[in-house]
Amino acid sequence: MIDAYLRSFEAFSRNGGAAAPEWARALRLSAITRFETLGFPTTRNEDWHFTSVAPIADAALTPLTSPSGRVEAAQLAPFLFSDDWHQLVFVNGRFDAALSRTDALPDGVRVLPLAQAYDELPILVEQHLGRIASFDAHSFTALNTAFLHDGAVIHVTADVEVAKPIHLVFVSDAAAVNGAMHPRNLIVLDRFAKATVLETYCTTARGAGAYLTNAVTEASIGDGATLTHLKLQRESAQAYHVGTFDARQGRDSHLVSFSFATGAALSRTNIYTELRGEGCGATLNGLYLGDAEQTIDHQTRIEHVEPNCYSRELYKGILDGASHGVFNGKVYVHPEAQKTDGKQTNNTLLLSEKAQIDTKPQLEIFADDVKCTHGATVGRLDETSLFYMKSRGIDARTARELLTYAFAADVLETIELAEVRDGLEAATLRRYAGRA
Amino acid sequence: MLEIKDLRATVADKEILKGITLTVNAGEVHAVMGPNGSGKSTLAQILAGHPAYEVTGGSVTYQGENLLEMDAEVRAQRGVFLAFQYPIEIPGVSNAYFLRAAYNEIRKARGEEEVDPMSFADLMDEKMKLVEMDGAMLTRSVNMGFSGGEKKRNEILQMAVLEPKLAILDETDSGLDIDALRIVAGGVNALKRPDSATIVVTHYQRLLNYIVPDFVHVLVNGRIVRSGDKELALELEARGYDWLLDEAVA
Structure with a gap:
C-alpha cells in the first residue's frame, strides 16, 4: 500500500515535479522517506485515537500531478461571496489562471501560484516553505510535502493592509475521482501587515466518487501583524479531506481563525499556532455540521511559548444521523509563558440518537502564573x-x-x-x- | 371560558396539584396566591401545556374544548398565553424574528394572512410604547442580556402582540422594582378586553394594587383553600399565609 505511494513519488519526481528548485526537491525526498517510515496513522496514535483513516489508506487514491478537469465560472459562483475579492482558483489541485483574479492587489502584496513564486519570490519561499508545518510526526503533512507542487503563496509587506479578502478556492470536478490532491499554501505577513485569507474546499461533482484533498497551509505572522483566516470545507459527501493550518506568530500579532466544516465522508482539520512573541494571541473558532455517516474531526493546538499571550477558542457542532464528531483541543503553556490567558469551549448539539461526539480538551501547563479554562458540553435541544x-x-x-x-x-x-x-x-x- | 375541575397533577411522581376546581369567565381577573411550593406555578404551566407535568385526574375545558388534549402550540394559537416567571433566553434568534414568527403562526391558525417584516415593524412601534421598550431590544437575541425587568416587559410585549383570550401571568412581579412593576401592570391593564380573561399568579399582594382582581384564590399544598374578592389579598398581606397553612393541615 505504501509502495504505491513510493511508485507515484518516483513518477512524479521524474515528470511533473521535476521543475522545482533543488531545495524543494530535497524537501520532498526527505518527506517521502519520512512518510515511508510513518505510514498512515492508526487509532493507536494518540492524535488519531477517535478517527480511523483506514478508508483513505485503503482507497488507493493516485496523486493528481498533471492538470485535469474543467470548471466554469458559473459553477464556482455558489462558493464565492463577492466578485471583487482577490482570488486564486485551483482545479483538481492545479492553478487555473482563467478563473483567478489578482489585478487589483495593492502595492506591497503578492498573491501567486507556487510555481510562479519559485521564480519571483525565491528567497521568501525557501525561507518559509516547509519550515513551519513539521512532517516529523505528521503522516499527512509528510505526504503533502512529498507531492508539493502547487498552491498559493501570499506575501504582504510591512505596514500594508489588504482591504479586500484574498480567496483561495480549491475546487474539484469528476476528473478528481480516485485521485489525491496535495495543495500547499504559504502566507507571510511582514511587520504590522494585515490580511484576510479564505480557503474554500469545494466540488462541482457531488456524488461522483471518492477523492482526497490533503492540504497544508503555513503562515508566518510577523510582529504586530493580523491574519484573519477562514477555512470553509464543503467537499463532496464521498470525499476525504485532511487540512492543516499551521502558524507562527510574532510579538503583538493576532490570528483570528474560523473553520467551517460540513462536507466530506471523513474530514480532519488541524489548526495549529505557536505564540512565539510576547503579547500576541489567537482566536480559533469553528463550526462543524455533520449528518449521515460523516466523520468530522478537528484538532487544534496552541503553543504558548512566550509570556502575556492570550488564546480563545469556541468550537460548536451540530451532529445528525449517525455522524461522528471529534474535537481535540490542545493547549501547551511553556514554563516561560507566564500570564497566559487561555479559554477553550466546545459545545456540541446532538440531533439524533446515533450521532456521537468525542471531545477531548488537553491542557498542559508548565508555568505557574496563568489563567486557563476549558469547558465542553454535549446536549440535545x-x-x-x-x-x-x-x-x-x-x-x-x-x-x-x-x-x-x-x-x-x-x-x-x-x-x-x-x-x-x-x-x-x-x-x-x-x-x-x-x-x- | 375556562373551567378547571378537580385537576390533579404530578411531576416526577410527586403530586403537586391535589384537586383544583376553578372557573374563569370572560372579562374577569383572577388572582391565584399562595406560599412557595403551593403549586401555583405548576397550575400556570399545566394550563400552557408544559410537558414536564403529568395530569393524573380531573379536566380542563377551554372555550368548550378539552384543553389538556391540545399541544402547547395549539393552545397558544387558540388564545392561551403564559407570561413566564423565568423567561427563556434564546441566543441566535432575534426578538423581532421570534415575535413575528409567533405572530404569523397565530394569524395562520386564525385563517389570517401572514404579515411582512415592514408591516410588522409598524405594529411593533405601537406595541413597544405600551411597555416603554426601546427599539434596540428587538434586534437583540430573545431575552439575551436583558435585565430582570426587561425580560418581564418583553413577556408583556409578546402578550400585546399575540392578543390572547386567556392570559396567565406567572409571578410576573417577581424581581421587579416599583417602576417596572407599574409599567408591566399598566401594559396588562391596557390589554384587557371584555372578551378576554386574566389569571395573575403571585406570591405578593403588591401587584394586585395595580392589576385589580375580581377574585382571589389561595392555593396551599395543591388545593385551593380559600376564595374571595380583592379584600382577601389584603388580608393575606397583613396576616401572611401561616393561618391558612394551619387551617389546611387541620
Missing part, C-alpha cells in the same frame, strides 16, 4: 426553550429548526467578514430550517 417557543404558537418542528439554527448562530456571529457571516448563516438556516 433544550426542552424548556422548545416549550417557550411552542407556548407562543410556534409549532414543534419550526421551534426545533429555529433552536438548532440558533445554536450555531452565536459562533457564526463571531465572523467579522459580513459576506461570509451572512452567507454561512443563510446556509445554516436553509439546512436546518428550510428557509433563508
Whole structure:
C-alpha cells in the first residue's frame, strides 16, 4: 500500500515535479522517506485515537500531478461571496489562471501560484516553505510535502493592509475521482501587515466518487501583524479531506481563525499556532455540521511559548444521523509563558440518537502564573426553550429548526467578514430550517 | 371560558396539584396566591401545556374544548398565553424574528394572512410604547442580556402582540422594582378586553394594587383553600399565609 505511494513519488519526481528548485526537491525526498517510515496513522496514535483513516489508506487514491478537469465560472459562483475579492482558483489541485483574479492587489502584496513564486519570490519561499508545518510526526503533512507542487503563496509587506479578502478556492470536478490532491499554501505577513485569507474546499461533482484533498497551509505572522483566516470545507459527501493550518506568530500579532466544516465522508482539520512573541494571541473558532455517516474531526493546538499571550477558542457542532464528531483541543503553556490567558469551549448539539461526539480538551501547563479554562458540553435541544417557543404558537418542528439554527448562530456571529457571516448563516438556516 | 375541575397533577411522581376546581369567565381577573411550593406555578404551566407535568385526574375545558388534549402550540394559537416567571433566553434568534414568527403562526391558525417584516415593524412601534421598550431590544437575541425587568416587559410585549383570550401571568412581579412593576401592570391593564380573561399568579399582594382582581384564590399544598374578592389579598398581606397553612393541615 505504501509502495504505491513510493511508485507515484518516483513518477512524479521524474515528470511533473521535476521543475522545482533543488531545495524543494530535497524537501520532498526527505518527506517521502519520512512518510515511508510513518505510514498512515492508526487509532493507536494518540492524535488519531477517535478517527480511523483506514478508508483513505485503503482507497488507493493516485496523486493528481498533471492538470485535469474543467470548471466554469458559473459553477464556482455558489462558493464565492463577492466578485471583487482577490482570488486564486485551483482545479483538481492545479492553478487555473482563467478563473483567478489578482489585478487589483495593492502595492506591497503578492498573491501567486507556487510555481510562479519559485521564480519571483525565491528567497521568501525557501525561507518559509516547509519550515513551519513539521512532517516529523505528521503522516499527512509528510505526504503533502512529498507531492508539493502547487498552491498559493501570499506575501504582504510591512505596514500594508489588504482591504479586500484574498480567496483561495480549491475546487474539484469528476476528473478528481480516485485521485489525491496535495495543495500547499504559504502566507507571510511582514511587520504590522494585515490580511484576510479564505480557503474554500469545494466540488462541482457531488456524488461522483471518492477523492482526497490533503492540504497544508503555513503562515508566518510577523510582529504586530493580523491574519484573519477562514477555512470553509464543503467537499463532496464521498470525499476525504485532511487540512492543516499551521502558524507562527510574532510579538503583538493576532490570528483570528474560523473553520467551517460540513462536507466530506471523513474530514480532519488541524489548526495549529505557536505564540512565539510576547503579547500576541489567537482566536480559533469553528463550526462543524455533520449528518449521515460523516466523520468530522478537528484538532487544534496552541503553543504558548512566550509570556502575556492570550488564546480563545469556541468550537460548536451540530451532529445528525449517525455522524461522528471529534474535537481535540490542545493547549501547551511553556514554563516561560507566564500570564497566559487561555479559554477553550466546545459545545456540541446532538440531533439524533446515533450521532456521537468525542471531545477531548488537553491542557498542559508548565508555568505557574496563568489563567486557563476549558469547558465542553454535549446536549440535545433544550426542552424548556422548545416549550417557550411552542407556548407562543410556534409549532414543534419550526421551534426545533429555529433552536438548532440558533445554536450555531452565536459562533457564526463571531465572523467579522459580513459576506461570509451572512452567507454561512443563510446556509445554516436553509439546512436546518428550510428557509433563508 | 375556562373551567378547571378537580385537576390533579404530578411531576416526577410527586403530586403537586391535589384537586383544583376553578372557573374563569370572560372579562374577569383572577388572582391565584399562595406560599412557595403551593403549586401555583405548576397550575400556570399545566394550563400552557408544559410537558414536564403529568395530569393524573380531573379536566380542563377551554372555550368548550378539552384543553389538556391540545399541544402547547395549539393552545397558544387558540388564545392561551403564559407570561413566564423565568423567561427563556434564546441566543441566535432575534426578538423581532421570534415575535413575528409567533405572530404569523397565530394569524395562520386564525385563517389570517401572514404579515411582512415592514408591516410588522409598524405594529411593533405601537406595541413597544405600551411597555416603554426601546427599539434596540428587538434586534437583540430573545431575552439575551436583558435585565430582570426587561425580560418581564418583553413577556408583556409578546402578550400585546399575540392578543390572547386567556392570559396567565406567572409571578410576573417577581424581581421587579416599583417602576417596572407599574409599567408591566399598566401594559396588562391596557390589554384587557371584555372578551378576554386574566389569571395573575403571585406570591405578593403588591401587584394586585395595580392589576385589580375580581377574585382571589389561595392555593396551599395543591388545593385551593380559600376564595374571595380583592379584600382577601389584603388580608393575606397583613396576616401572611401561616393561618391558612394551619387551617389546611387541620
